[in-house]
Amino acid sequence: MTSKELTRIALSTALIAVGSFITIPLGPVPFTLQTLFVILAGLYLKPAHAALSTFLYMIIGLIGVPIFAGFSGGPQSLASPTFGFIISFIPMAYIISKMAHGSMDNKKIISGIIVGVIVSYLIGLIYLKYGLTKLNGVEVPMKEVLSLGFIPFIIPDAAKILVAIIVYKRTYKYVDNSNNKIESTSYESNTIGNK
Secondary structure, three states, rough: OOOOHHHHHHHHHHHHHHHHHHOOOOOOOOOOHHHHHHHHEEEEEEEHHHHHHHHHHHHHOOOOOOOOOOOOOOHHHHHHOOHHHHHHHHHHHHHHHHHHEEEOOHHHHHHHHHHHHHHHHHHHHHHHHHHHHHHOOOOOOHHHHHHHHHHHHHHHHHHHHHHHHHHHHHHHOOOOOOOOEEEEEOOOHOOOOOO
């Protein structure tokens, strides 16, 4: 692993942390910009590096650095019903990178992001259901779990996905990709947001 790659991993981890500081409470699951930066990590970094950047974010938070939503951190975060979403960032970033890293093809990018986001929701919602059930001492219906951790985020997440794609496609050519092969075919026709 080169120093340039290490720098990109560290920067990605830092941006995910910054994204957690921008928080809007929406019930038990807050709205943050973490997902945006996890998506970008998947697009810019190699699969293993994207997963590592999100893993480091989780570990740094668990050892006590307050980089989770609401400036929280520490091992007690594992007991939070929403911690599953943080865990899900690891496979989410890996999947997006595996399917779309280095590509300028809209279909690959969009499908990679969608699959990654779906996996994130599956893990996060299962953890949320388990956490809320344990916290309340009664079985929480899946309908309620969806109303708390999925439905309010459909539009915001769609917006973050769009922003991530635009940012990536407008900036990839300025990033030194000497170690990565970039698929640049049909750039002008495939670029989202270009006039």
